[in-house]
Amino acid sequence: MGALSFEILKRDKQTHARLGLIKTMRGDIQTPYLVPVATMGSVRALGSDDLLSLGAQCTLANTYHLHLKPGDELIKRLGGMHRFMGFDRPVFTDSGGFQAFSLGFAREHNISKIGNIFPQDFRKKYDDECTEVENRSARGAGYEKNEKRKPKENLTKITDEGISFKSIADGAWHFLNAEKSMKIQSNLGTDIIMAFDECTSPLSDYDYTRKAMLRTHNWSEESIRYHDKNQALYGIIQGGWFEDLRRESTEAISAQPFDGIAIGGSLGNSKQDMHQVLDWTIPRLDDDRPRHLLGIGEIDDIFECVERGIDTFDCVSPTRIARRGSLLISPQAGGSQENKFHINIKTAKFKEDRSPVDPNCTCSTCRTYSRAYLRHLYVSRELSYFRLATLHNLHFMLRFMEEVRESIRTGTFAQLKEKWLRKT
Amino acid sequence: MGALSFEILKRDKQTHARLGLIKTMRGDIQTPYLVPVATMGSVRALGSDDLLSLGAQCTLANTYHLHLKPGDELIKRLGGMHRFMGFDRPVFTDSGGFQAFSLGFAREHNISKIGNIFPQDFRKKYDDECTEVENRSARGAGYEKNEKRKPKENLTKITDEGISFKSIADGAWHFLNAEKSMKIQSNLGTDIIMAFDECTSPLSDYDYTRKAMLRTHNWSEESIRYHDKNQALYGIIQGGWFEDLRRESTEAISAQPFDGIAIGGSLGNSKQDMHQVLDWTIPRLDDDRPRHLLGIGEIDDIFECVERGIDTFDCVSPTRIARRGSLLISPQAGGSQENKFHINIKTAKFKEDRSPVDPNCTCSTCRTYSRAYLRHLYVSRELSYFRLATLHNLHFMLRFMEEVRESIRTGTFAQLKEKWLRKT
Numbered sequence: 107m108g109a110l111s112f113e114i115l116k117r118d119k120q121t122h123a124r125l126g127l128i129k130t131m132r133g134d135i136q137t138p139y140l141v142p143v144a145t146m147g148s149v150r151a152l153g154s155d156d157l158l159s160l161g162a163q164c165t166l167a168n169t170y171h172l173h174l175k176p177g178d179e180l181i182k183r184l185g186g187m188h189r190f191m192g193f194d195r196p197v198f199t200d201s202g203g204f205q206a207f208s209l210g211f212a213r214e215h216n217i218s219k220i221g222n223i224f225p226q227d228f229r230k231k232y233d234d235e236c237t238e239v240e241n242r243s244a245r246g247a248g249y250e251k252n253e254k255r256k257p258k259e260n261l262t263k264i265t266d267e268g269i270s271f272k273s274i275a276d277g278a279w280h281f282l283n284a285e286k287s288m289k290i291q292s293n294l295g296t297d298i299i300m301a302f303d304e305c306t307s308p309l310s311d312y313d314y315t316r317k318a319m320l321r322t323h324n325w326s327e328e329s330i331r332y333h334d335k336n337q338a339l340y341g342i343i344q345g346g347w348f349e350d351l352r353r354e355s356t357e358a359i360s361a362q363p364f365d366g367i368a369i370g371g372s373l374g375n376s377k378q379d380m381h382q383v384l385d386w387t388i389p390r391l392d393d394d395r396p397r398h399l400l401g402i403g404e405i406d407d408i409f410e411c412v413e414r415g416i417d418t419f420d421c422v423s424p425t426r427i428a429r430r431g432s433l434l435i436s437p438q439a440g441g442s443q444e445n446k447f448h449i450n451i452k453t454a455k456f457k458e459d460r461s462p463v464d465p466n467c468t469c470s471t472c473r474t475y476s477r478a479y480l481r482h483l484y485v486s487r488e489l490s491y492f493r494l495a496t497l498h499n500l501h502f503m504l505r506f507m508e509e510v511r512e513s514i515r516t517g518t519f520a521q522l523k524e525k526w527l528r529k530t
Numbered sequence: 531m532g533a534l535s536f537e538i539l540k541r542d543k544q545t546h547a548r549l550g551l552i553k554t555m556r557g558d559i560q561t562p563y564l565v566p567v568a569t570m571g572s573v574r575a576l577g578s579d580d581l582l583s584l585g586a587q588c589t590l591a592n593t594y595h596l597h598l599k600p601g602d603e604l605i606k607r608l609g610g611m612h613r614f615m616g617f618d619r620p621v622f623t624d625s626g627g628f629q630a631f632s633l634g635f636a637r638e639h640n641i642s643k644i645g646n647i648f649p650q651d652f653r654k655k656y657d658d659e660c661t662e663v664e665n666r667s668a669r670g671a672g673y674e675k676n677e678k679r680k681p682k683e684n685l686t687k688i689t690d691e692g693i694s695f696k697s698i699a700d701g702a703w704h705f706l707n708a709e710k711s712m713k714i715q716s717n718l719g720t721d722i723i724m725a726f727d728e729c730t731s732p733l734s735d736y737d738y739t740r741k742a743m744l745r746t747h748n749w750s751e752e753s754i755r756y757h758d759k760n761q762a763l764y765g766i767i768q769g770g771w772f773e774d775l776r777r778e779s780t781e782a783i784s785a786q787p788f789d790g791i792a793i794g795g796s797l798g799n800s801k802q803d804m805h806q807v808l809d810w811t812i813p814r815l816d817d818d819r820p821r822h823l824l825g826i827g828e829i830d831d832i833f834e835c836v837e838r839g840i841d842t843f844d845c846v847s848p849t850r851i852a853r854r855g856s857l858l859i860s861p862q863a864g865g866s867q868e869n870k871f872h873i874n875i876k877t878a879k880f881k882e883d884r885s886p887v888d889p890n891c892t893c894s895t896c897r898t899y900s901r902a903y904l905r906h907l908y909v910s911r912e913l914s915y916f917r918l919a920t921l922h923n924l925h926f927m928l929r930f931m932e933e934v935r936e937s938i939r940t941g942t943f944a945q946l947k948e949k950w951l952r953k954t
Binding site: 146147148149150151152153154155175176180183184185190191192429457458460470471474475476478479481482483485486488489490492493494497 | 570571572573574575576577578579599600604607608609614615616853881882884894895898899900902903905906907909910912913914916917918921
């Protein structure tokens with residue numbers, strides 16, 4: 107397969123971290139890298155001009171959502187995803203399999219990708235926050251009107267043949283299988299696509315997780331058969347939080363001629379569990395293909411996963427938390443694991459704060475505006491807030507990834523991790 | 531007064547249109563010009579980088595709203611409005627007097643600046659649209675959740691001493707008079723400020739309109755006395771839709787040593803009425819001060835008012851209609867008075883339309899995206915829509931104003947008007 111090449115430029119001596127270069131027809135991706143997410147074909151609140159000025163190397167769009175709206179065939183007729191969204195650098199798409207989880211079990215049981223990270227008290231706090239955000243959107247200024255996190259209808263039905271989805275757009279049932287997922291991704295014309303898989307829940311038992319994994323392996327073979335050979339195809343390792351299943355899945359997926367390997371599915375019930383999954387998985391992978399960790403990408407995750415040998419990540423977190431008022435700050439500006447490296451801009455203490463969000467940040471938002479101004483925009487529900495906040499958080503994360511790469515290049519990865527993750 | 535100078539560079543031979551140059555400490559404004567509105571200190575959905583890339587010569591912010599939130603004293607402590615919003619070109623502020631109208635009588639009686647332009651059937655249509663927009667904001671993607679246009683509490687009390695406002699922010703009563711309005715505008719540190727006035731309603735009778743006009747004249751003198759001499763001060767002509775009052779007000783205001791003259795208040799019940807008001811007013815003005823028409827600025831208005839001798843306008847229309855899906859198009863692209871020079875991007879016929887909003891437009895949105903993409907963002911409630919749409923409409927209007935200026939320069943104003951306003 108020639109749609110992608112991957113080169114490891116440097117290896118960290120103490121860890122499995124590696125500095126790499128993914129080459130595609132539409133440009134290179136220096137790794138490790140956090141791929142900004144453009145679910146519906148736009149990084150929310152930004153234009154493609156913003157992505158270019160941020161220096162975004164690539165982006166990731168959502169196969170399932172774009173299939174429903176506006177439709178992958180429409181996008182094909184309009185010249186493909188890049189032309190559609192005005193972005194000519196590499197675009198990833200997931201396969202739609204993750205939606206079997208997020209619209210199915212996760213929706214029904216209120217869980218996220220890393221287990222039930224919502225204990226009761228946090229759940230309460232989270233619900234309150236969602237309610238508040240809804241109330242705040244009285245003027246509709248773009249706050250995400252999150253569905254209340256109550257158990258909801260499972261919108262998927264899964265068989266060996268594929269996954270049926272009840273569309274959140276029109277209520278109709280849609281069917282996806284490997285062949286169809288490959289066809290949709292081919293219509294989208296993206297650069298790096300994912301094999302069709304079933305993403306299980308942390309609450310799935312061993313037997314169910316195994317069944318889903320075996321299905322995924324079959325679908326992987328079908329994905330290889332049906333995929334557009336102009337696109338680079340990543341296989342997805344499943345197996346939940348079961349060591350033998352992860353091992354089995356790692357072997358099955360890496361035996362296939364994929365261009366890259368993604369790690370998907372349930373990553374256990376905590377961040378430690380997630381590290382465990384990587385430890386079961388990555389040492390069994392060959393070295394010559396890029397490795398992508400699906401749906402993960404907070405600061406601490408990135409250190410832990412890069413040092414285990416992950417090359418790329420995608421995560422909605424930086425952009426989503428920006429819209430909710432959380433702006434990222436570096437350790438020099440008081441960021442730490444305790445505060446999740448962010449300030450909440452709506453806090454009253456920023457009312458008169460003339461400093462930028464992060465005095466060390468060189469983004470356009472920090473170069474131009476004070477915390478006081480951003481707080482004013484946020485509490486006044488001004489639409490401009492969302493862009494300025496998103497620009498900051500994305501710049502921050504992309505700059506952070508640059509630091510991570512630089513640290514591998516210069517043999518200082520451990521020091522960088524220490525600087526960011528030391529307890530305060 | 532030396533905070534502003536004004537020069538007429540060229541006069542149209544057939545009409546009273548004039549090409550002018552307003553000079554301020556923070557830069558020049560070539561006129562005729564439509565000043566983009568940044569009510570709360572941001573042009574909604576844009577950053578100041580966008581204003582610069584649009585080539586916006588200046589902007590207009592709202593004294594009353596900024597006084598309430600985040601507070602003019604706070605803005606002063608933060609270094610003034612320009613630093614606050616990251617925009618170093620001239621900024622206008624209104625005086626707060628208009629809010630006596632918009633939060634008072636207009637709110638109670640459901641009327642707009644040009645009379646009761648909402649006949650019953652339009653009213654119904656408008657209400658439906660508002661409801662639809664509200665429903666659409668389920669994901670809160672930034673649509674303006676307009677208050678239903680039902681009669682509401684009058685939030686103002688007006689006496690000869692000043693205007694009391696019930697804050698929409700916290701329900702408390704705030705008092706504004708000329709001295710206070712001047713102080714607030716001084717705190718904001720803007721470049722061109724407005725005298726304190728009372729803006730009456732088209733439904734106000736002769737006696738009330740006269741009373742309010744006389745108050746405005748008194749407040750004008752106080753504004754001159756109290757205003758910050760580093761700021762250029764415009765007086766505001768009132769008098770409603772009564773010929774003798776408009777004449778009287780024109781004489782009273784133009785007799786004062788204002789830096790510029792604004793025409794405010796009720797402009798009658800139709801666009802024809804508005805032209806009538808200008809015909810009563812402008813011929814009585816001296817020639818050496820810039821003239822601003824408050825709150826007006828659609829394409830046809832601009833032609834009619836420029837040819838009567840107006841130099842600057844401010845209007846929320848281009849940015850507001852953008853957010854509601856209306857994107858401006860030129861006559862070459864099918865724009866006409868009948869369709870108000872816009873397309874509604876949500877229309878199904880644009881689903882597969884690969885052309886830009888206006889093929890003749892050189893804005894970043896038109897250079898990058900298709901109507902199909904913008905429609906997709908709009909119907910998917912993506913936040914990115916608001917910026918791309920706003921960028922187009924503002925670029926369109928600013929480019930249009932450039933064409934108007936160029937036509938005066940080259941003696942082709944009448945032809946330009948004919949090209950835009952001919953019936954199709």
